[in-house]
Amino acid sequence: MEWDPAKYVQFGDYRDRPFFDLTGRVHAGHPVQVVDLGCGPGNLTATLAERWPAADVVGIDSSAEMLAKAAKLAGDGQGLRFEQANIACWKPSAETDVVVSNAALQWVPGHQEMMGAWLDALRPGAWFALQVPGNFNAPSHALMRRLAGSARWAPKLEGVLRGGESVGEPADYLHILLDAGYSADAWETTYQQVLPGRDAVLEWVRGTALRPVLAALSADDAAEFEAEYAAALREAYPQTAHGTVYPFRRIFAVGCKNP
Template identity: 55%
Template sequence: MSRQAVWDPAQYGVFGAERARPFAELLARVDLEAPGHIADLGCGSGELTATLRTRWPDAAISAIDGSPEMIAAAPDVPGITFAVGDVTTWTPARPVDLIVSNAVLQWVPEHEDLLPRWAAALAPGGRLAFQVPGNFDAPSHALLREVCTSPRWRDRLGDVLRWHPVRDPSGYLDLLARHGHRADAWETTYAQVLHGDDPVLEWVKGTALRPVLTRLDAAEATGFLDEYGARLREAYPSTPYGTVFPFRRVFVVAGGP
């Protein structure tokens, strides 16, 4: 994950079940019976990494994340090694049977150069599996860009966000196919129903808002959240059963020639 923001494992985990769904869908398409060595690149706080051990109990799993806060919150699971590390410079000591990257690459501007390199690090028959959010044109992100670039905030926040940080499924398929790799690429939009006060604001506090809040002091953050939260409430109105928050994700599972 990006080191431009201080990550908060507790805030990220507020909607832990909803955030776990894409990871489960991604792994369901990984057709490996017994990978010996798995790398989880950008593992966050490690709860989802632990599910890799449940599915493949004999695998040796190495997991890295750029956030010391996240790694400090990782569980102690036999067979999994957690460490602070940079996904952009990661190089395995030997070929890897499965490389997983979950909701990380949107934070890495150079990830289109990394993906072919990661795929080349796979053992014969290995798989590269990753998923990224595809909702950067959704109101949650469009409104965030509008507020950041408004006259009140643009001097502090005008350059904090990347506007189009990921490709669509066809774009990733093309990228990997041009490097000689087979790829299964698809997208899913979850119509999530969130509960609580200002649930969409609480959601983005755990992800998209992290680099924004890192730049602001407490008083500024309160003013920013008041302004942005009001726009979110209009874009995502509450209903008697909760607040509907469409959540688009892009998935890729790639292998060798």
Template identity: 60%
Template sequence: MRWDPGLYGRHAGHRGRPFLDLLARVGHEAPRSVVDLGCGSGELTEVLARRWPTAQVVGIDSSAEMVGAARRRTALPNLRFQLGDLRNYEPGADDVLVTNAALQWVPGHQGLLARWAAALPVGGWLALQVPGNFSAPSHALLRSHAGSGQWASRLRGVLRHDDAVGEPIDYLGILLAAGLEADVWETTYEQVLPGEDAVLDWVRGAALRSVLDALSEDEAAEFEAGYGALLREAYPRGEHGTVFGFRRIFAVGHRTG
């Protein structure tokens, strides 16, 4: 899937807040090795490098566009970025593993998470955040529109949002089964988005990417027109902007010694 760092970053403030809330629950004082799996364009990985300036921090992402943007934007001496598939990552002596808004793109990621948790060294921390809004109108309407009329055959199999993530209790079970102390919670951010077609602009940065990749330019414009009309009805613009509920699921595990 092709990613657009500029488009994704248009709502950087809103998208970054869950990462900061996640990081606040990670209690390591002086890690030596910190890895950000699915680092995107690197702004948030830079937060890790600044928090722990004596650590070697690595951001890994499967998008060449995102990794390229990350490498261009920062030159911190303890931070580097590399292209890689997080499904193939084998943790070693990493003190902190972070994966933020990435695992929902990986089918069967619960098994991957269990493997990372089992490999966590004594004193290590594992922190993840995934979206929990796949039943929200933004995503439900995307699935229903993609499955209707002319789009049904063109987009069959493109969206898998029904089973993209588990519930908080699922992640709690994985961390506890690996022998970790676990802190699992969820938050819904009621965000006020500015501008016309605010929710459509939001989903263009992430959830809509796979659909746009599967269509021609003209088809994508036609699909967006129909989907945008549905979103305007579901998320009416008010005096102060468009309110968009943004539910997120968080889990932090720690292996005590």
């Protein structure tokens, strides 16, 4: 599945805000190595290098398209670099003491089990922070799955989309951190996003949740699917004089490993 960095950052303010709400709860003083799992185009990873200029800051992503954009941010005397790798295969090094994953682990089946191994491998005093979307049962996603499961589309889209099993609840992540010996905090926030333009919610999901569908269909089929889906979204999220209000629930968890 290819990613479009320009489409992903189209709603930059709304996509960036959860990252800062997440990392604001990480109170590491002088980390040696900071890892951003699922760094995307790298613009947010760069803020970690600005925050901790003495650290080795590594952004990891599986998308060559995203990393091509991120590569332009590396260098300039900062310890900022990027690597192409599958998150599922990643392991922390002995120097890793801050791990951030923002809106990425929902794409990794079994990530809750992987977290346990990562948390065990990190040294005392290390920080782990994650944010995942918690809106898989929202109309935007439920309508997409319903359409994908219809008689017209099921033969071409069977197994392409995942549901609420993609992520845990805040309590799930809290207990993973606590069980691993971390002082932990977990919470959720629903952002009332006001999106501009016609078919604003469709434009939003084109950058993320809709990408597996678009990758699985031909151009003609993708256009047909989008037309049906857009009509359903307009009913679920009516446009107002102020724009289209799109509530987006996010799930956060942060922990510091106890001595």
